[in-house]
Amino acid sequence: MPPITLYFLGASRSIRPAWLLEELGLDYELKGAEREGQKAPQWMKDEVGGLGKFPVLKDGDVFITESGNITEYLCDKYDKEHRLVPALGDPKRYSVLQWVHAAEATFMTHSLAVLYARWSQKDGDVAKTEAGIAVNVQKDLAFFQAEIGKSKGKFLFGENLTAADIMIEFSLDFILARELGVKAQDWPKVKEYIQACQSTASWQKAQKKTGHKL
Incomplete structure (x- = not known):
């Protein structure tokens, strides 16, 4: 099997592919670094090219970017039993992939809007801007709590981990850790879910190997 390399940026989405690689039982080389001035170090950007965003997976001579794309790639290539993502054509596949994509397209999009308002707004009332944006974050979390309550x-899909969990866990952890639109509310089911994910042997192996910490 060609060597797999994971370019891992500290305190980032990079924990997703690390967790997935551990869950799949795949050997991989870790090329990790912490941020320098809130950005990835230049040597990492030089090695992967493109936008220089992380995580990046190198499988043999192929570079794969975007954590959701990396997740689908690894599951399609190495999850022969379709344990983490159901097979092509299986209706359950698209229920799982809904969460794989929502992790970034919905949950991270809404929460990052709050963070960018804090960082970038030059004039006006930042607190009021954040409060307005936070409505979407709270709707997302309320939806998640309702869905996990049905499991x-x-x-998300019972007692067995899927790619949906591997993608959405970081989004939820990031939102709560950075208090992005959630200061006035408690989210017990979200916290319980994050704890369940982080208690898995594969997540703990990934955390230990990478040093991930928000």
């Missing part, structure tokens, strides 16, 4: 297990 017959501790994960």
Whole structure:
């Protein structure tokens, strides 16, 4: 099997592919670094090219970017039993992929709007701007709590981990850790879910290997 390399930027989405690689039982080389002035160090950007955003997976001579894309790639290539993403054509596949994509397209999009307002707004009332944006974050979390409440297990699709969990866990953890639109509310089911994910052997192996910490 060609060597797999994961370019891992500290305190970032990079924990997703690391967790997935551990869950799949795949060997990989870790090329990790912490941020320098809130940005990835230049040597990492030089090695991967493109936008210089992380995580990046190198499988043999192929570079794969975007954590959701990396997730689908690894599952399609190495999850032969379709344990983490159901097979092509199986209706359950698209229920799982809904969360794979929502993790970035919905949850991170709405929460990052709050963070960017804090960082970038030059005039006006930042607190009022954040409060307005936060409505979407709270709707997302309320939706998640309702959906996890329907599950017959501790994960989104029961007792068995899927790619949906591997993608959405970081989004939820990031929102709560950075208090992005959630200061006035408690989210017990979200916190319970994050704890369940982080208690898995594969997440803990990934955390230990990478040093991930928000």
